[in-house]
Amino acid sequence: MIENKKGSHRPARSRRIAGFMVSLLALNLVASLSLGTATAAPIPVSNFPPLTTPQTKQLLAENPARLGQAGYTNLLNTSLTNGDSLSLGRDNYAPPRWSGAWADYGMYTSQPKRFDEPFNNLDVSWTGQQPAGTSIEVDVRVSPDNQNWTLWQTLDTSGQTASFGASNAFLYAQYRARLFSDAAGKTPNLGDIKLEANRRDLNNVITASYFSLSNITSDSPTAQAVPAPTFSVYGTREGMVGGRTANGHIIQENDHFVSLPSWTALNDLGSSDYMVKITAPNGRTAIAPVMDVGPWNFKDNYWHNPRYEFKDLPVGVPQAEKAYYDDHNGGLNESGVPVGNPSGIDIGDGTYWDDLGLKGASAGKLDVTFLWEGSAPPAAGITDVNASGAWHNGVVIKWSTNVATNGWVEYGLSDRYGQTSSVDNNMVSSHTFVLTDLTPGQDYYYRVHGKDIYGNEVVSAKQTFETLPGVTTPLVTYQNDKGIGLTLGKNSQSLKLLGARVNPTFWSDNPNNDYLAGASTKPGALTASGNLDLDFVPVCDENDRNCVMGFGTGYKNYVRFTNSKGENYDFGAIHDFSLSPNAMASMLEANFKNGDKIRRYGTPDSYDQKWPHHYHFFWWDNKILFSYDNGKPEVFDFNLDGLTISFVGASRAKGDIVGINFQNIAFSPNGLQPDATIKE
Known part of the structure; x- marks a missing residue:
């Protein structure tokens, strides 16, 4: 077996990428990206967002009386004068005759309240006093757009839940307090009120049907109202x-x-x-x-x-x-x-x-x-799509919508895309996304999507951007088994390992590690945070066929993270008759100073060694984020003191062959010390 003479394996299909979206929640993050320069830095570690968002309820709590005149849209025989609670005024309004044996009545209606994310349930609670012969009832209603409102729902006890349909989603809520008394001069008092909204994604939403609207498709974006009942x-x-x-x-x-x-x-x-x-x-x-x-x-x-x-x-x-x-x-x-x-x-x-x-x-x-x-919402539309400040493995994408929508980005190395970010459920009209885990020095295609509160999807036209090239650092090679040939590419951008083991030992219980070869970064070359991208590319015969990453009873190829304690994480792929008898499986192995070990392997024979695989790493704050191909990113705790990174090939026994090209090795500029970066 020999390397593909073209130097890479089928370049048109030589890369797969893993997508990882970060929703831009803070303006200082945008500023930190230095978007206007050609050498924009990656996201600073201090601003790297959490990987998951706690799905807590959205809370709105207020005291209507303390809000004063700014807090209401309607005030009927209701007093705010004591400053801490609502009470009946002095106008002695008789309530509607069908509402019960009440002598006095007042009503307070709040301003509409907007939540960040869609919801369809409201937990409503309040504080106050209800002397004998008085009553407080709270009505709530919701709207998808602050124009089309549901009916009011009446809650006569604090702590009840108002539900507005499992298939619906809303953004706005409004409450209305009604105070009753059976005698003049006697009043209930309403203090604080709290609305807790759930978080409802926009999958399978048909809110439009709540308002007797016909279904709206992307082919027919204009809403058509059917007759009201x-x-x-x-x-x-x-x-x-x-x-x-x-x-x-x-x-x-x-x-x-x-x-x-x-x-x-x-x-x-x-x-x-x-x-x-x-x-x-x-x-x-x-x-x-x-x-x-x-x-x-x-x-x-x-x-x-x-x-x-x-x-x-x-x-x-x-x-x-x-x-x-x-x-x-x-x-x-x-x-x-x-x-x-x-x-x-x-x-x-x-x-x-x-x-x-x-x-x-x-x-x-x-x-x-x-x-x-029966009413029709405006059709959603997308404008002002742009990608700015691309760096070696990321880009900031912005766009506008004429109505509030959620948002996500579809992207890839061709106009077939293939990658989709996660969905940002914040309903806004100005959208900003940060895509990371991109491949350095590549042309990308992308388009943006959004769903309005009615569940109608809109998508932009095709757009493009280009990521900046990554940087490299000198790698130090080693051949613990001299049979595994080693070729380091120009500027340490690639490493080829090819050859059969000559040592007679086995890789299990082998303290001398004489079953492998590879190359490592120099001590002190890496900083406390950075990114690494590379491709695992198989070797092929002279006809660009019979492509494999090894041959024999066992072989593995991996990227190793090692700290000053001698602890390590290995990310790669393995073939072993006991683990993956016919082909390879993904591999995660780790060894720690206290004796703990991790041995985790993918589905047997599921790792296709005939094609390249793209690996992405991000290390920061004693953590390693790892993803490959289209897999979901994972994060591992790891002490990063004295960090070095190695590119390794190993075989199980004498005669087993390693065959791997570590290609397109690219570090983020902030991941290397200035004096450790190879200057072109």
Whole structure:
């Protein structure tokens, strides 16, 4: 067997790479990369991020009273004056008549709150006091985009969880506190409130269906809204001019609004998130906001699937209608009051008389469309994609999206890519990624991806960048077995080991190590942190065929990390009849001063010795990060004092052949002492 005369094995397919993405979480990391220069340094050790992110919940905690006016969007008969808690004001507002035997009522609505990552569950807790005859209820709602909001969910006890659908994902939350008292001058007090959101990735998300949206594909990026649900329900005129609605609006003559029997769709005063379209039998239509709660019930969101209460009833049928005609719940509403008519919607006088042209107090059946259940998000788009400041094995990639998305990068040595970074689930419109574990001196292809909160994916066009060449250091060769031939390439960029062992010993229990040959960095040449990339390339015959990394009963090729204690880690591949009888397996071996050992091997015969394999190492802070080919990076604790790195070939017994080319050996500039770097 001889080396490929071209000096490398099939260059077009001679490299495979392992991808390792680091999401750029701190601005000082970008600054530290010296992106504007041609000799940009690798990521400093002090800024190397953790390999895993603890999946703790996202926490939002605040005291509404201490936030003052900046904390709310709506304040109704609620006092902030004591500075530590919310309490009822002095306006003595009567709550909606269907909500219970309360004499006083107030409401506080927070500003929308944005979380960093998608979620679909909220744990809600609060502190406060509830004297006898008082009550606190907290409503929460969520939105994917701060435009399309779910219905409010009511929590009557601290520590409950609001769930918004296993298939959905959201970014925004808002809470609303409602305070009740059965007598004037008596009040509950709400202190701190805490929202804890889970972390929900965007796989298998169909949030769009929550808002009655059709599916959106990459081939058809424009969202198409399907009709919002319409139900035929009995309607009545509200009247009550001069009275006050549940959101604090004072009812005017010929007013334009509606009332629905659930807190879940009540708008804040002045807001229009929840609108209905009413079509009368005469063909006239009107659109109006939901500004009050009733008739008859206050938890009956009959239009929503699934409905929160009265789940035994079909969606679209008000409980009052079934109680009136079919004696549902014994003919009583949720408070035990006999239902006097089948109405499912009350309508303000102006909407009822002027817009719809209705007469009398009862309108009969009307077609009511619940518009918030059907809306379309903007299509996501990608702009300003660029790769900047590439160094020998890394690059910073940035891009923008017109809506908040997560992000990831697809990359490789051809336009078939082949490598994919992990996903950054922070939902932002300005994205920055750091790719590491790239091969020095190579042209890369890449494209960026993102998913919006609705789960719709967008991808950029193909882009390219080039990594800088690595550097080398003089290697010191050794032949513990003279039969293993050794050739060191120019500037120590390669090392070929080829030949059959001549010593009669075996590699097991061999304190003299007379079964190997190789080359090592000089003592003191390496710094406390750096990177190393290289390729394990087989030897082939003169026809570029019959490529192997050895022959016989046993052989192995590896990179050895050794410290001043004589401890070592060996990363490579091995063939041994007892471990991998027909070919090779990946190998990790380690020996420590206290006698501990590591012997870990891959699946037998799974390491293809006919093709090159790319190895990447990063050492820092008494740790070694290692990956090869497309494998997931692993990190090992190792004392780096007096570190040297060797490139080694070994065979089991006399006559066993080693055949390996360690090619494209490249260190990061910061991994070598200045005087240990070979100058071109």
